[in-house]
Amino acid sequence: MGKYEILALVNVHHSLKGADIPEETLDKLSNQARAKWPEPWVSATLQAIRTRNLTGIPIKEYVPDDLVKERIALIGDAAHVPAPITASGFNESLQDAAELGKCVAKVIKGDAAVKALDKYESLRLNKVRQLVQSGKSFSYSYGRS
Numbered sequence: 001m002g003k004y005e006i007l008a009l010v011n012v013h014h015s016l017k018g019a020d021i022p023e024e025t026l027d028k029l030s031n032q033a034r035a036k037w038p039e040p041w042v043s044a045t046l047q048a049i050r051t052r053n054l055t056g057i058p059i060k061e062y063v064p065d066d067l068v069k070e071r072i073a074l075i076g077d078a079a080h081v082p083a084p085i086t087a088s089g090f091n092e093s094l095q096d097a098a099e100l101g102k103c104v105a106k107v108i109k110g111d112a113a114v115k116a117l118d119k120y121e122s123l124r125l126n127k128v129r130q131l132v133q134s135g136k137s138f139s140y141s142y143g144r145s
């Protein structure tokens with residue numbers, strides 16, 4: 001995880017209603033829209049910004065390198081954060097919980113517990129990495145640097 005992404009995770013608390021988005025941010029968005037979007041989208045975007053008819057949604061993304069460390073396993077957004085555009089973060093969080101539940105259902109002691117968590121990681125890590133990366137690709141396709 002890069003430094004920028006760590007800071008974003010710590011500072012992001014919630015979405016902002018249009019009325020609460022700082023003027024300076026709206027000016028930056030307008031400039032970006034003018035530079036990057038053709039008609040008719042640029043006019044629609046500028047109208048939404050002008051009338052503050054928009055929601056500021058924090059986009060935080062985190063591609064995990066692991067989900068387990070010894071006897072600790074992470075699930076959900078604590079383990080991986082996909083951009084909201086994937087519309088899958090909650091779903092995948094539930095899948096984490098379900099798989100983890102299955103893996104530890106029989107063995108929860110000693111080395112067997114560690115192996116059960118490793119099994120959970122082997123079942124979920126690639127899937128959740130791909131999920132976050134799919135959101136990143138989407139952002140890049142919209143011109144995010």
Ligand SMILES: Cc1cc2nc3c(=O)[nH]c(=O)nc-3n(C[C@H](O)[C@H](O)[C@H](O)COP(=O)(O)OP(=O)(O)OC[C@H]3O[C@@H](n4cnc5c(N)ncnc54)[C@H](O)[C@@H]3O)c2cc1C
Nearest residue numbers: 015057058075076077078084086087088089090091092093
């Ligand atoms: C704008 C937006 C749209 C989304 N749309 C979708 C969608 O359409 N479909 C979908 O599947 N997913 C969607 N998601 C993703 C989804 O909301 C998350 O992936 C999901 O909520 C993760 O669940 P979680 O339980 O892991 O974490 P959270 O829902 O973040 O729950 C963690 C909880 O822990 C609490 N907490 C944090 N720190 C502490 C502490 N120190 N002590 C006690 N409590 C603490 C928090 O207050 C919070 O209630 C969207 C996300 C966003 C931001």
